[in-house]
Amino acid sequence: MQKVLLSVENISKTFPGVKALDGISFKVVEGEVHGLVGENGAGKSTLIKILAGVEQPDEGGRIVLEGKAVKFTSALDSAKAGISVIYQDFSLFPNLSVAENIAIKDQIEKKKSVVNWRLIYSMARRTIEKLGVEIDLDEQVGKLSVAKQQLVAIARALAHNAKLIIMDEPTSALSKNEVEALFKVIRSLKEEGIAVLFVSHKLEELFEITDRMTILRDGKYMGTYKKEELDEERLISLMVGRKIDIIRKEKKEFNEVVLEVKNLTKRGNFKDITFKLHKGEILGITGLVGAGRTEVAQAIFGIEPADSGEIYVEGRKVEIKSSEDAVKLGIAYVPENRQTQGLITRESIKNNIVITVLKRLVGRMLINPKKKDEIAIDWIKKLNIKPPYPDMLVQNLSGGNQQRVVIAKWLATNSKILIIDEPTNGIDVGAKSEIHNLLKELASKGMAILMISSELPEVLSLSDRILVMRKGRIVAEFEPDNVTQEMIMNAALLGNNSERINYTK
Numbered sequence: 160m161q162k163v164l165l166s167v168e169n170i171s172k173t174f175p176g177v178k179a180l181d182g183i184s185f186k187v188v189e190g191e192v193h194g195l196v197g198e199n200g201a202g203k204s205t206l207i208k209i210l211a212g213v214e215q216p217d218e219g220g221r222i223v224l225e226g227k228a229v230k231f232t233s234a235l236d237s238a239k240a241g242i243s244v245i246y247q248d249f250s251l252f253p254n255l256s257v258a259e260n261i262a263i264k265d266q267i268e269k270k271k272s273v274v275n276w277r278l279i280y281s282m283a284r285r286t287i288e289k290l291g292v293e294i295d296l297d298e299q300v301g302k303l304s305v306a307k308q309q310l311v312a313i314a315r316a317l318a319h320n321a322k323l324i325i326m327d328e329p330t331s332a333l334s335k336n337e338v339e340a341l342f343k344v345i346r347s348l349k350e351e352g353i354a355v356l357f358v359s360h361k362l363e364e365l366f367e368i369t370d371r372m373t374i375l376r377d378g379k380y381m382g383t384y385k386k387e388e389l390d391e392e393r394l395i396s397l398m399v400g401r402k403i404d405i406i407r408k409e410k411k412e413f414n415e416v417v418l419e420v421k422n423l424t425k426r427g428n429f430k431d432i433t434f435k436l437h438k439g440e441i442l443g444i445t446g447l448v449g450a451g452r453t454e455v456a457q458a459i460f461g462i463e464p465a466d467s468g469e470i471y472v473e474g475r476k477v478e479i480k481s482s483e484d485a486v487k488l489g490i491a492y493v494p495e496n497r498q499t500q501g502l503i504t505r506e507s508i509k510n511n512i513v514i515t516v517l518k519r520l521v522g523r524m525l526i527n528p529k530k531k532d533e534i535a536i537d538w539i540k541k542l543n544i545k546p547p548y549p550d551m552l553v554q555n556l557s558g559g560n561q562q563r564v565v566i567a568k569w570l571a572t573n574s575k576i577l578i579i580d581e582p583t584n585g586i587d588v589g590a591k592s593e594i595h596n597l598l599k600e601l602a603s604k605g606m607a608i609l610m611i612s613s614e615l616p617e618v619l620s621l622s623d624r625i626l627v628m629r630k631g632r633i634v635a636e637f638e639p640d641n642v643t644q645e646m647i648m649n650a651a652l653l654g655n656n657s658e659r660i661n662y663t664k
Contacts, residue, residue: 185373261282430631439604508539513534624663
């Protein structure tokens with residue numbers, strides 16, 4: 160019988176007006192991968208912060224580590240006890256080397272005034288070898304791929320004798336091959352007796368890598384199950400309390416072309432991108448991570464303009480050299496990473512929504528507060544942002560509601576074209592359905608939507624047409640009523656880069 164490493168006992172957490180956690184109890188055993196599952200707002204992040212020593216639980220809760228009750232008053236306490244959290248941003252020092260990042264905690268904790276480089280490199284080399292991966296210890300971390308940065312973060316945890324590694328959405332920015340490599344590392348951690356608390360919204364990955372799953376819903380404990388006791392339907396039911404159906408879109412006819420790109424090319428990113436986007440249409444672009452999808456979106460929005468090619472908006476050839484040019488033409492862009500690129504998380508919902516229309520609010524050199532409130536409240540109601548408090552900080556919203564704020568901010572500009580990159584990245588199953596319904600509603604009102612997504616069920620249920628990219632080119636075009644996930648993946652993996660195959664009727 161495996162030894163219990165961590166016991167979470169009756170953990171609650173109350174914030175002003177909100178009970179984020181309500182009597183959570185479960186156990187993690189040594190050498191297991193334990194999934195922590197739930198919708199955004201279910202309490203996962205709050206629980207992670209408590210285990211990390213960042214937040215304190217309410218009176219009456221206990222954390223027991225290796226049979227001893229522990230109390231963490233800081234992140235350092237938690238780390239010293241053997242709990243390491245790898246957040247989505249990895250919390251690495253991009254200007255330092257791999258070796259320095261792995262060993263820096265040791266230098267700080269022991270308050271060493273003289274750097275022992277031999278010890279630093281010995282520690283880093285030993286840890287990297289234990290992971291069974293190859294990384295140049297002298298390489299600057301900021302120059303590494305996301306996948307390798309993640310390995311450095313794991314190596315840093317191992318170097319400091321972590322007994323439990325908490326991974327928060329660890330695969331959100333990884334390709335399929337990189338996910339497989341990460342899972343290989345996780346399995347090697349299991350063999351060492353190290354437990355992993357794996358937090359993810361990707362159900363197929365949870366079923367592949369975890370041994371057991373603990374499910375939270377609205378801050379309450381819904382149970383801990385062996386993965387063999389669950390299937391996707393039951394897991395979703397436990398998470399959201401309702402069934403989520405994926406219904407494919409029926410074919411529609413569209414006439415009015417709102418956006419057209421011809422032979423758009425950017426050296427090293429994409430080549431000869433040509434397509435039309437119609438009023439009221441959702442055009443899905445999919446493919447493997449690194450296929451050039453985001454780069455195409457950023458070129459159209461003027462963030463990284465293309466080297467050559469033509470862009471037409473409502474039949475008129477335009478030059479888009481900056482995002483300001485794009486906004487003037489009625490183009491909006493919701494980036495993949497809403498927290499770092501789409502929002503000012505420490506500002507209010509109201510300030511985030513009106514930031515794109517500040518010129519409209521200025522009267523006699525000052526911003527009109529009444530007009531500002533009216534615009535914010537209007538979009539909060541239209542997009543059903545919850546809770547509906549204009550002055551609430553965006554960082555306190557769930558992922559789904561943060562995404563609504565980003566969309567609201569752009570819709571406030573009266574845009575005609577919405578480019579949205581990974582619309583439900585890091586968003587739970589229930590909130591995904593709500594975001595999908597919002598996009599369908601916007602399209603029904605005439606919005607032209609260019610949607611980039613890696614999730615094939617999402618692409619199939621939302622798109623009126625589907626473009627597949629591979630190595631910087633569009634290799635196939637489908638309609639949702641005559642395509643399968645297998646056909647899309649086949650095009651993404653094996654598509655002919657010199658020929659675009661059109662499967663539309």
